[in-house]
Amino acid sequence: MADTHPDPPQRPLPDGIVPAEVVARTEKRWLGVMVTMLVVMMAVVVLTGMTHAISPPSNVETIDPTTLHLGGEFAESNLGTAQERDGSLTVRLIGGQFGFAPDCTKVAVDTAVKFRLTSTDVIHGFLLPSTNVNTMVVPGFIAEVRTRFTRPGIYRMPCNEFCGAGHHGMWARVSAVPKEHFQSLAPTERASCVQQ
Numbered sequence: 001m002a003d004t005h006p007d008p009p010q011r012p013l014p015d016g017i018v019p020a021e022v023v024a025r026t027e028k029r030w031l032g033v034m035v036t037m038l039v040v041m042m043a044v045v046v047l048t049g050m051t052h053a054i055s056p057p058s059n060v061e062t063i064d065p066t067t068l069h070l071g072g073e074f075a076e077s078n079l080g081t082a083q084e085r086d087g088s089l090t091v092r093l094i095g096g097q098f099g100f101a102p103d104c105t106k107v108a109v110d111t112a113v114k115f116r117l118t119s120t121d122v123i124h125g126f127l128l129p130s131t132n133v134n135t136m137v138v139p140g141f142i143a144e145v146r147t148r149f150t151r152p153g154i155y156r157m158p159c160n161e162f163c164g165a166g167h168h169g170m171w172a173r174v175s176a177v178p179k180e181h182f183q184s185l186a187p188t189e190r191a192s193c194v195q196q
């Protein structure tokens, strides 16, 4: 099969074959689009992190998920809301298939709140819509998120990581109440609002 054409690259291409220069040009354009998207997304991550205190969970604290109930920070008596000496609140919760314990916690508005969560089984999600709270709850680790509620009300907290057949029914509540009301509550009433 002798090639008789004097300059093989100049031969007309069969139908449906795109010339190499066109392919290279198109690839370069798409590369540009991808790089721009990456730059925009990185900028969004950095800017929202700086302006809305939204940041990827980076709290690397470990805990043995098999002994949570036996004592330590996540023993049953420590769950719920506790007031620190400086007036800030710490809320400790455990996620497990398919619920949070306690499933209703009380916090005060205009107060620094720190949530500390861990999981007994698989990965769950902890999300409070209209706040900066959104983190994964990974067994073996303690997730920590800090926030401040500006408006009183009930904040629903759906599990936002698929965790099994009952995932859709896994949600709890945070009840944000005015500061004065919170201070008038007894410590047991502050700890959770499960009975109400």
Ligand code: CUA
Pocket: 096, 097, 098, 123, 124, 125, 159, 160, 161, 162, 163, 164, 167, 168, 170
């Ligand atoms: Cu827990 Cu989805």
